[in-house]
Amino acid sequence: MAVLDIDGKSLTIDDVCEVSDGKEVRFPSDGKIIETVEKSRKFLEDYIAKGYPTYGVTTGFGDSCNSQINPNKADSLQQTIVRYHGIGVGQKFSRKEARAIVLCRLNSDIKGGYSAIRAELAQMLLDLLNKDIIPVIPELGSVGASGDLTPLSYLGAVVMGERQVYYKGKIVSTADAFKAEGIKPLPLAAKEGLAIMNGTSVMTAVASLAWKSADRLSRISDFVTAATTEITAGNEVPFRAKVSEIKNHAGQIESAAYIYDILKDSKRCQKYEDMLNQIGTIGEKGFEKLNVKIQNRYSIRCSPQINGVFRDTLRFSKNWIEEEINSANDNPLIDFQAGAVFNTGNFYGGHICAACDYLRTALGNISDLADKQAEDIIDGKFNGLTENLIPYTDPKDPQAGLRFGFKAAQITISALRAEIMHYCAPVSIHSSPTEALNQDKVSLGTISARKLRDQIELLYLQFGVHFLAIAQAMDLVGAEMFSPFTKKVYSEVRKFSAFVQDDRELDSEAEKCAQWLKTTEIFDR
Numbered sequence: 001m002a003v004l005d006i007d008g009k010s011l012t013i014d015d016v017c018e019v020s021d022g023k024e025v026r027f028p029s030d031g032k033i034i035e036t037v038e039k040s041r042k043f044l045e046d047y048i049a050k051g052y053p054t055y056g057v058t059t060g061f062g063d064s065c066n067s068q069i070n071p072n073k074a075d076s077l078q079q080t081i082v083r084y085h086g087i088g089v090g091q092k093f094s095r096k097e098a099r100a101i102v103l104c105r106l107n108s109d110i111k112g113g114y115s116a117i118r119a120e121l122a123q124m125l126l127d128l129l130n131k132d133i134i135p136v137i138p139e140l141g142s143v144g145a146s147g148d149l150t151p152l153s154y155l156g157a158v159v160m161g162e163r164q165v166y167y168k169g170k171i172v173s174t175a176d177a178f179k180a181e182g183i184k185p186l187p188l189a190a191k192e193g194l195a196i197m198n199g200t201s202v203m204t205a206v207a208s209l210a211w212k213s214a215d216r217l218s219r220i221s222d223f224v225t226a227a228t229t230e231i232t233a234g235n236e237v238p239f240r241a242k243v244s245e246i247k248n249h250a251g252q253i254e255s256a257a258y259i260y261d262i263l264k265d266s267k268r269c270q271k272y273e274d275m276l277n278q279i280g281t282i283g284e285k286g287f288e289k290l291n292v293k294i295q296n297r298y299s300i301r302c303s304p305q306i307n308g309v310f311r312d313t314l315r316f317s318k319n320w321i322e323e324e325i326n327s328a329n330d331n332p333l334i335d336f337q338a339g340a341v342f343n344t345g346n347f348y349g350g351h352i353c354a355a356c357d358y359l360r361t362a363l364g365n366i367s368d369l370a371d372k373q374a375e376d377i378i379d380g381k382f383n384g385l386t387e388n389l390i391p392y393t394d395p396k397d398p399q400a401g402l403r404f405g406f407k408a409a410q411i412t413i414s415a416l417r418a419e420i421m422h423y424c425a426p427v428s429i430h431s432s433p434t435e436a437l438n439q440d441k442v443s444l445g446t447i448s449a450r451k452l453r454d455q456i457e458l459l460y461l462q463f464g465v466h467f468l469a470i471a472q473a474m475d476l477v478g479a480e481m482f483s484p485f486t487k488k489v490y491s492e493v494r495k496f497s498a499f500v501q502d503d504r505e506l507d508s509e510a511e512k513c514a515q516w517l518k519t520t521e522i523f524d525r
Contacts, residue, residue, distance in 0.1 A: 006103070007033060008111030011325045013318060016208040019103045020096040024130045027122075033110050037122055040113025043336035048074060048190055055332050055343050056081075056194045062146065063438035071190075078193030079160065085153035085197065086163070088138030093151075093206070095166040098134045100205035104325055105155060108199055113336055114328035115195040124159055124186050133177045136164040137202070139450060143434060145442035147329065147347035148202035156196040161185025191332075198330040200349040203445035207321050207352050210453040211314070214359055217456070218311050219523040220463055221366045222255050223489065224470070225303040226262040228373040230482050231473045232383045234296040235270040236263045244304055251315065252308030259304065261525065266483035297382075299372035306369050310362040317355035324352055349445025350428070356448035357426040360455050364424035367459055371417040374466055377473045378410045389472045391501055403503055406469050412510075416462040423455035464514030467493050468506060475499050489522060 003024045004015055019025060027033045044057075053059050053068045060067040061081060069077060093101065106125040109115040128134065135158040141150035157163040158174045162185075167177040178185060188196070229236070237243070239260035244253040263269040275292065282288050295301060333342040380387040390405035427448035433439065471493045474482055479490055496516070497509040 006107050006110070008107055008109075008328075009326050011103070011107045012322055013208045013211055013325075016100050016103060016205060016325065017212045019129065020100040020205075020209060022099075022132070025103065025106075025126060027110070027126070034119050034122070036113040037110060037117060037119050040116045040334050040336040041118050043339070044116040044191060044334050047334075047341065054191075054341060056198070057191045057332070062435045065438075074190035075187065078188040078190060081193040081197065082153045082156040082160065082162075082188065085150045086157065088141040088150045088154060090138050090140035093137045093139055093202075095134055097206055097209060098137050098166065099129060099132075100209055101137065101151075101202050102129055102134060102155060104201035104205045104208070105152065105196060105199065107325060108201060108327065108329055109195050111326065111328045114333045115191075115330050116334040116336075117192050117195045118189060120186060121159065121188070121192055121195075124183075125155075127183065128158065131181050131183070132167065133158070133174070133181065133183070134166040135174075136166060136171055142202060142446040143432075143439065143442040144200070144203055144349035144353060144445035144447070145347070145434075145439040146331070147197065147199040147349070148446055149197045151202045151446070152197040152199065156188060156193055159186050159196070160188060194332075195330050198347050200324055200327075200329045200347060200352060200445060203349045203352045203356075203449045204321060204324045206446070206449040206453055207356055208325065210356070210449060210456055211318060211321055211359070213456050213460075213518065214363060214452070215314055216518070216523070217363070217366065217459060217463075218255075218307060218314060219258065219525070220517060221307050221310070221370065222258040222303075223262065223486075223523055224370055224373055224463070224466060225300060225307070226259045226483070227470045227474075227486050227489075228376050229259070229263060229296065229300050230266050230268040230486060231377045231385075231470070231477060232296075232300070233268055233270060234300050235272045235275055235294075236260060237272045238296060238301045239263060239304060244308075247305070249305075249308050249312060251311030251313075252304045254311050255307040256304035258525065262483050262485050264483075266481070266486070268477065268481040269483075297372075297376065299369060299376060303369060303373075306365055310366050313358050313362040317359055320351045320355045324349075349443035353428040353443045353445035353448040356445070356452040357428050360448075360452050361424050361426075363452075363455055363459060364421050367417045367420040367462060370462060370466055371414055374410055374413045374469060378406050378469055383473070385473060385476050389469060389476060389500075391499075392476070399502055405500060405503065406472060409465050409469055409506060409510075413462055413465050416458055416465070420455055420458050420462065423451050423458075427451060460514040460517055461510070463517055464510040464512075465506075467513050467517070468497050468500075468510055471497065472500055485525070492516070492520065492522060 003026050005028045048071045059065045135154045137151045137154040142148040165174050165177050239256045244256040329346040388405035388407040390403040393400050427444045431442045496512045
């Protein structure tokens with residue numbers, strides 16, 4: 001992979017994902033980033049020397065901001081904030097997540113010189129990424145108000161040669177990793193503890209990776225709708241371009257187009273006009289009971305409207321996340337060109353929390369939609385197939401009456417849907433004051449981002465089970481009746497899951513399918 005230039009203002013979600021996977025980074029070759037960082041640092045050092053109280057630099061933190069120290073203690077103060085925030089607990093962020101965290105913090109800290117870090121610290125953060133020495137960060141302990149103080153303290157501690165890191169596939173002491181790479185610890189200097197810790201980089205990094213994973217689900221969901229339409233011999237009217245264009249929403253238009261592009265070549269999906277011709281007119285009859293329904297159930301007919309909301313939520317949440325990635329979000333902020341020091345609240349993670357809240361709600365609706373579509377294809381009452389997708393069975397077959405097919409699979413799908421719904425409650429409304437009432441209104445952005453990540457994992461499992469049922473139904477119908485793309489997906493699923501003739505355990509096959517869905521590019525049409 002090519003090396004990524006980072007400049008504090010143009011990082012994208014895709015960039016974050018690539019660096020989390022190991023892509024190297026560098027500063028632009030024109031040297032302007034380091035020049036700006038050095039000018040800002042010089043202004044801050046001169047300002048501190050004047051003896052004025054500077055929040056978190058020559059004063060205490062939070063509610064303790066009314067205590068001032070001599071500038072000669074400023075370096076020790078930053079090292080102190082890192083150490084007393086070493087109270088993160090619970091599971092650890094993965095190495096990939098932690099790489100994204102380091103990148104987001106570095107990108108913010110070099111933006112416009114507003115964080116006033118030393119060039120040495122910027123280089124150290126760069127080196128940690130490129131040498132793949134990545135802090136081990138506990139997930140729990142941030143309220144996302146003064147930024148992600150506690151989790152980011154683990155990055156600050158690693159810079160100083162303390163705590164633990166991911167290194168060469170293991171968790172080792174930072175001291176050992178530094179020794180192996182010939183790196184000297186860098187004691188933090190005035191303001192640098194705040195510059196690393198007082199920001200939104202944990203929630204933003206986690207949200208970035210989660211967004212990328214969620215984006216893939218929008219196309220998977222639309223495929224499931226197309227396959228369900230084919231299995232149930234539905235018609236294609238709801239997916240015609242004109243229908244969504246007169247509704248106006250871009251997400252719905254995209255969703256309908258994706259589905260229609262699959263269905264247009266299907267022998268199983270009915271063209272509305274052909275269906276009417278087959279039915280014929282009622283003529284002189286006063287009443288006639290048709291053997292077909294001329295419109296699809298809501299779970300098919302309204303699916304572009306449902307997944308369209310998700311697609312549009314992805315669109316605006318991406319903007320919010322990328323704006324946050326490229327923000328200066330610690331406190332205080334230094335504007336050396338204007339000669340000003342701003343005591344502010346850019347560390348507040350409200351946009352990230354809200355974006356993740358909205359995404360979880362939209363994903364909940366996708367999960368619920370899929371649950372109803374699973375009913376459409378598993379329950380023989382709605383599709384003309386067998387009960388619970390069992391094979392067609394001769395009554396004289398010794399296994400007759402002993403097959404239950406996908407009965408339990410549907411239960412698992414519904415159970416996962418229930419778990420997923422539990423994640424839909426907004427986190428952003430649950431602010432609770434802390435830190436001696438100084439942090440009296442907090443964002444909880446990191447909690448919201450983690451919940452989004454966890455919810456997405458469950459939805460992949462739900463679809464993993466669902467795809468096994470789709471393949472089973474296709475075999476019962478006759479796979480040759482389906483669109484070329486649906487058959488292509490079917491062929492991929494059949495590589496790790498065979499037709500269920502006699503009942504067997506499907507757990508490992510469902511999990512393999514979920515893992516395949518996370519990585520395949522087949523749906524990127």
